[in-house]
Structure formats: structure tokens, C-alpha cells
Amino acid sequence: MCGPAWPLCLLLLGFVLSAVSRTSGVVITPLAPTVEVGQPLNFSCALTTSAGDTIHQVRWLNPHKQTVLAYVPRLPAHISVQDPNVQLQSSHRGISDITIKTVRPEDEGCFHCIFDIYPKGQQEGKACITVTGKVDHKGNKTAIAGKPTTLSCLYTLPEKVHQVLWRKTTERGERTTVGSYSKYGHQSIGDTFLNRVTLNKDMGDSQLTIQEVKMEDEACYTCEFHTYPDGTRSAVVCLSVYVLPKPDVSYVTLPTGVIEANCSAQSKPSAQITWDVGGDNRTLGPPVFSSHNQSDGTTTVTSTVLLRAGALSDVQCIVHHSALDKPLSVPLTNVSPATVVLLVVSSVVAVLLLCLCGCLCKCFVCTDD
Ligand SMILES: *[C@@H]1O[C@H](CO)[C@@H](O)[C@H](O)[C@H]1NC(C)=O
Ligand SMILES: *[C@@H]1O[C@H](CO)[C@@H](O)[C@H](O)[C@H]1NC(C)=O
Ligand SMILES: *[C@@H]1O[C@H](CO)[C@@H](O)[C@H](O)[C@H]1NC(C)=O
Ligand SMILES: *[C@@H]1O[C@H](CO)[C@@H](O)[C@H](O)[C@H]1NC(C)=O
Numbered sequence: 001m002c003g004p005a006w007p008l009c010l011l012l013l014g015f016v017l018s019a020v021s022r023t024s025g026v027v028i029t030p031l032a033p034t035v036e037v038g039q040p041l042n043f044s045c046a047l048t049t050s051a052g053d054t055i056h057q058v059r060w061l062n063p064h065k066q067t068v069l070a071y072v073p074r075l076p077a078h079i080s081v082q083d084p085n086v087q088l089q090s091s092h093r094g095i096s097d098i099t100i101k102t103v104r105p106e107d108e109g110c111f112h113c114i115f116d117i118y119p120k121g122q123q124e125g126k127a128c129i130t131v132t133g134k135v136d137h138k139g140n141k142t143a144i145a146g147k148p149t150t151l152s153c154l155y156t157l158p159e160k161v162h163q164v165l166w167r168k169t170t171e172r173g174e175r176t177t178v179g180s181y182s183k184y185g186h187q188s189i190g191d192t193f194l195n196r197v198t199l200n201k202d203m204g205d206s207q208l209t210i211q212e213v214k215m216e217d218e219a220c221y222t223c224e225f226h227t228y229p230d231g232t233r234s235a236v237v238c239l240s241v242y243v244l245p246k247p248d249v250s251y252v253t254l255p256t257g258v259i260e261a262n263c264s265a266q267s268k269p270s271a272q273i274t275w276d277v278g279g280d281n282r283t284l285g286p287p288v289f290s291s292h293n294q295s296d297g298t299t300t301v302t303s304t305v306l307l308r309a310g311a312l313s314d315v316q317c318i319v320h321h322s323a324l325d326k327p328l329s330v331p332l333t334n335v336s337p338a339t340v341v342l343l344v345v346s347s348v349v350a351v352l353l354l355c356l357c358g359c360l361c362k363c364f365v366c367t368d369d
């Protein structure tokens with residue numbers, strides 16, 4: 001293989017061998033781990049010892065060249081320096097196993113393990129960590145139409161984020177950019193969200209606030225953390241918009257004296273309607289339900305019940321909705337049939353007219369006698 005160039009070959013071989021023997025003195029594993037901030041990390045450092053070597057001390061240095069662990073490898077190990085975040089797992093012969101309990105952003109860089117050996121002197125190895133973050137969020141959210149709501153996303157390594165961007169994806173798949181902001185103070189909000197949506201400017205805890213939630217805000221929102229050098233990390237939070245019911249009750253007295261009472265509620269999701277008729281035998285048959293889906297996503301539910309003549313007092317319509325802590329109850333007697341209102345209004349007008357006539361008569365026409 002070498003042929004006439006064999007002296008060069010030997011030279012090369014010599015280089016390789018010396019390089020191996022120099023670096024194979026101490027080997028740390030893993031060599032270049034990528035770890036999420038907050039996670040533990042194990043390092044194992046191995047020294048190739050030769051007969052006659054005595055290890056006086058083992059030291060571990062963090063990327064800031066601070067000693068985080070130093071011990072004499074006796075049985076048991078005699079520890080002289082120990083960072084509370086570092087634990088010695090095992091030490092036997094030329095092996096030192098440690099655990100970094102939680103990796104912090106400042107742990108990024110190269111860790112060194114150093115063996116102080118007699119008579120060889122120092123032997124050291126190094127391993128370089130890359131620390132990354134993780135996107136976290138509190139799950140999907142439900143908001144009430146007309147009320148404010150806040151969606152939030154967390155990135156555990158804000159130091160590496162240079163821009164945060166929020167996108168909206170509707171159920172039909174339409175994507176729009178809600179807004180973004182950068183580390184350097186630049187901020188932009190999409191036209192359709194201006195004056196309605198605000199973004200806080202935190203690089204690690206991003207919050208999108210909608211002042212008054214509308215039906216069309218129901219969608220999934222993607223928060224994107226643009227980081228360097230790890231690239232874009234994102235998460236999706238979906239918003240459901242609920243509409244609270246505003247129950248409507250009415251009744252008519254049929255010619256037979258039977259009362260037909262209606263209770264209806266428009267909401268999202270649909271409400272359940274029950275009746276409290278205040279006693280036995282007051283209804284003629286069970287209530288009849290009908291439901292109608294509106295184009296805006298709400299549903300109108302109507303319940304109609306027939307009541308015996310005179311059984312009007314104490315009747316209540318009860319409306320249950322998943323966004324309400326307790327059901328709404330609306331008494332039937334609080335509403336007057338339309339005819340009663342008309343009667344009251346017309347009698348008031350009549351009285352006023354009569355008064356006016358009397359007055360006019362007194363003042364002008366009838367004063368002569
Ligand atoms: C690190 O080492 C400890 C003790 O040897 C072990 O219990 C743990 O599972 C290891 N962790 C990882 C992430 O390998
Ligand atoms: C959030 O909602 C979306 C769409 O409704 C669904 O696909 C996803 O599984 C939900 N995520 C969680 C954590 O509930
Ligand atoms: C009650 O609802 C039914 C069906 O929606 C309707 O036909 C009826 O006129 C309503 N009655 C009253 C008193 O509102
Ligand atoms: C209800 O009506 C049934 C028969 O229609 C009668 O047996 C029962 O006693 C009545 N209950 C009350 C509380 O009036």
C-alpha cells in the first residue's frame with residue numbers, strides 16, 4: 001500500500017498514533033450533548049491508566065473554569081469542592097461519573113474533567129454542551145364572547161429568542177399572522193387585529209390578549225419562538241368561543257284557558273332547557289323541544305310547555321349552559337302578555353286626554369257660567 005513513499009507513511013502513522021495517545025488519555029461521554037434547560041445530564045470521564053500511576057485528585061470544571069467538583073478518589077471518595085447542582089455518582093479506578101442535576105442556560109460550553117496523576121502530571125478531557133429550550137403552554141382555552149381572553153406560550157430559554165410570532169389558523173385552514181415582536185423592540189400587529197389584540201413583549205412568556213372576543217376569533221393559534229442558533233420552536237393553542245344564553249320567556253292564554261309557555265335561549269354550545277312548574281299535575285304533557293342552528297355558530301333551543309288554566313304562578317324556565325356555574329332561572333310571571341301592556345298604555349293615554357279636556361274646558365270654554 002505504501003510502496004516507495006513508505007518513509008512518509010511512517011511519519012503519518014506516527015502523527016496519528018501520537019494524536020490518539022494524547023487524546024485517548026481522558027475521554028468524556030457524551031462528547032457533545034444537546035440538553036434541554038432544566039433537564040439532568042450525566043457525564044462519564046474515563047482515564048486510561050498505566051501501572052504505577054497514582055491519581056491524587058479528580059476535578060471537574062464548568063465552562064466558566066470554575067471547579068464544580070474536586071475529590072480524592074479513595075474509598076469512600078474524599079470530596080473537597082462540590083457545587084450543589086453537581087453530584088458524584090461513582091468513582092472507581094480511572095472513571096468518574098457525575099450528574100448535573102438541572103442544566104441551566106449558563107452551563108452551555110465546555111466542561112473539563114482533570115485527573116492529577118503522579119508521576120505523569122495532569123490529564124484532562126472535555127465535552128461541550130449545547131443547551132436548548134422547550135415551548136410550553138397551558139393547553140386549549142375557552143373564552144366568552146364579548147369578554148377579554150389571553151393565550152400564552154412559554155419558552156424556557158428566553159436568552160436565545162430573537163423574535164416571537166403568532167399565527168392564526170381557522171377551521172377552514174386560512175392562515176393569517178396576528179403579530180410579532182422582537183428582542184430589539186420592533187413590534188407589528190396584523191391589520192385585522194389592530195386595536196383589538198395586544199402582545200406583551202416578553203421573549204420567554206409570550207401573551208396574546210384579545211380585548212373583546214368575537215365568534216370569528218375561534219381558531220387555533222401558533223406561537224413561534226425564533227431562536228438562534230436552534231431555529232424555530234412552536235406550539236399550537238386552540239381557542240373556543242362560547243356565547244352565553246340570554247333566555248327569553250313568553251306565553252299566551254289559549255281560548256280554552258290553557259297556557260302555552262315558551263322559553264328559548266340562543267347560545268354556543270347549545271343550552272339545555274328544563275321547567276320548574278312548582279307542583280304536580282300542572283302541565284298537560286311533557287315539554288316539546290326544538291333546536292335551530294344559526295349561521296354564526298350559535299344554536300337556538302326552544303322549549304314549549306302547556307300549562308293548566310290558572311297554573312301560571314311559580315313556573316320557571318331553567319337554562320343550563322356549560323359556561324355557567326349555576327343555571328339561570330326565569331319566572332314566567334315576570335313577563336306580561338303583550339295585550340296587558342297595550343291595555344295599560346291605552347288607559348293611561350285615555351286618562352291623560354280626559355284631564356286635558358277637563359282643563360281646557362275649565363280654562364276657556366266653560367268659565368262663563
Ligand atoms: C444518570 O445517572 C443516574 C445514576 O447513575 C441514573 O439513575 C440516571 O437514570 C441517569 N440519567 C440519564 C438521563 O441518563
Ligand atoms: C386543542 O384543540 C385542538 C382542536 O380542537 C385539538 O386537536 C387538540 O388535541 C387540543 N389539544 C389539547 C391539549 O387538548
Ligand atoms: C312558542 O313557540 C312556538 C314554536 O316556536 C310558536 O309556534 C309559538 O307561537 C310560540 N308561542 C309564544 C307564546 O311565543
Ligand atoms: C294528579 O292527577 C292524578 C290523576 O290524574 C291524581 O291521581 C293525583 O292525585 C294528582 N296529584 C295531585 C298532587 O294532585
Ligand SMILES: *[C@@H]1O[C@H](CO)[C@@H](O)[C@H](O)[C@H]1NC(C)=O
Nearest residue numbers: 269270291292293294297299
Ligand atoms: C347543529 O349543529 C350541531 C353541531 O354543532 C349538529 O350536531 C346538529 O346536527 C346540527 N343540527 C341541525 C338541526 O342542523
